Amino acid sequence: MNTVVAQLQRQFQDYLVSLYQQGFLDNQFTELRKLQDEGTPDFVAEVVSLFFDDCSKLINSMSRSLERPENVDFKQVDSGVHQLKGSSSSVGARRVKNVCISFKECCDVQNREGCLRCLQQVDYEYKMLKTKLQDLFNLEQQIVQAGGAIPQVNIN
Amino acid sequence: MALGDLSSSSTSELHVLAVDDSIVDRKVIERLLRISACKVTTVESGTRALQYLGLDGDKGSSGLKDLKVNLIVTDYSMPGLTGYELLKKIKESSAFREIPVVIMSSENIQPRIEQCMTEGAEDFLLKPVKLADVKRLKELIMRGGEAEQEKTSNLISSPKRILQNNIFFFFIIFFIITIIVIFIV
Numbered sequence: 001m002n003t004v005v006a007q008l009q010r011q012f013q014d015y016l017v018s019l020y021q022q023g024f025l026d027n028q029f030t031e032l033r034k035l036q037d038e039g040t041p042d043f044v045a046e047v048v049s050l051f052f053d054d055c056s057k058l059i060n061s062m063s064r065s066l067e068r069p070e071n072v073d074f075k076q077v078d079s080g081v082h083q084l085k086g087s088s089s090s091v092g093a094r095r096v097k098n099v100c101i102s103f104k105e106c107c108d109v110q111n112r113e114g115c116l117r118c119l120q121q122v123d124y125e126y127k128m129l130k131t132k133l134q135d136l137f138n139l140e141q142q143i144v145q146a147g148g149a150i151p152q153v154n155i156n
Numbered sequence: 157m158a159l160g161d162l163s164s165s166s167t168s169e170l171h172v173l174a175v176d177d178s179i180v181d182r183k184v185i186e187r188l189l190r191i192s193a194c195k196v197t198t199v200e201s202g203t204r205a206l207q208y209l210g211l212d213g214d215k216g217s218s219g220l221k222d223l224k225v226n227l228i229v230t231d232y233s234m235p236g237l238t239g240y241e242l243l244k245k246i247k248e249s250s251a252f253r254e255i256p257v258v259i260m261s262s263e264n265i266q267p268r269i270e271q272c273m274t275e276g277a278e279d280f281l282l283k284p285v286k287l288a289d290v291k292r293l294k295e296l297i298m299r300g301g302e303a304e305q306e307k308t309s310n311l312i313s314s315p316k317r318i319l320q321n322n323i324f325f326f327f328i329i330f331f332i333i334t335i336i337v338i339f340i341v
Contacts (some may be wrong), residue, residue, distance in 0.1 A: 035188065046183065050183055051180050054180055079235075086180075087180040089284050090178070092284075
C-alpha cells in the first residue's frame, strides 16, 4: 500500500515539474498551491475552473468581434485580451499569458489576421492546459484516496 | 470615530473590502486575505463598492454592511468606475477617508502609480498578487492602526498628566511654605 502511494506521489511530482519545464505553468501556480491546505483541498482546482470558464467566454466574445472583416471592434477585442492576460497571469498559465502578449500587439496595430491567429492559438493553449491540469488533479485525487499526502514540490 | 474603530479592530481581525471585476482575481485575493486572517467582502465593481459603503447617495443601502471596513483593496482597470476614481471618491468622503486604500494593477506604469499615491493610496500592488504581498500589507495596516492607537491614548492621557504635574507643583510649594513657617517659628 505504501509503495503505491509513494509511486503515485512520484508520478505527481514528475508530472508537475514537467508542466513547469514545458512552460505551461509559472511561479504564480506555485503561489496558488501555497494557498491550498487540508481545509481547502480544492482551491486550486476551483480557481483554474473559473479561469477556464473565463477563457471560453472571452474567446467566444472576441471571436464575434473579429467575425466581420469590415466591422471589427478592436476596442472590445483589446479589452478581452487584457482580461485574459490578467486572469492567466493570476493562475500561472504561462503559455496562455504569452499568447495574450502577442495578441495585444496585433490588436494595437489593428491586424485582424494576426488577431484571428492569436485567438486560435489561445484557444488551443487553454484547452491543452485544461487537459494537463485535469490529469494532475486526477493524480492528486488518487493519492488522497490511497491515503497519501500531496507532496510539496519545489520548482527551481 | 475612525481612530476609535481602529483601536477596536487592532485586537481582532481586519475587515477588507476587495474590489475586482475579474472573478478569478476575486477568488484569489479573497483566499490570500482569508489565509492572512482577515475577514473579506468581495465586490465586482467600484459602483458596488460605493453601494456597500453607503456612499452612493442611496441612504437606504448604508445598512448593508454589518462590519466596519478597515482596508479597501481595489483593481485599477475596471469598467465603469476605475480603481483610481473609487480611491478619489473614498478620500473625498469624510466618513471613509481614513480607511487605507490599496490599488492593484497588472501594469507597472510609473505615472499611474504616482497619481494613485498622490491621491492618498496606501500602497500599490503589482499583479499577480502573492501571499508575501498581502502579509506585508497587513503588517503595514496593523502597525498604522497601533500607531493611531498610541496617538489617541497619548492625547487622552496628556490632560491627566498636566493635572498630575500641577498637583505635584502645588505640593512642592506647600512643602516649602511649611518649611519656611517652621523655620520662622
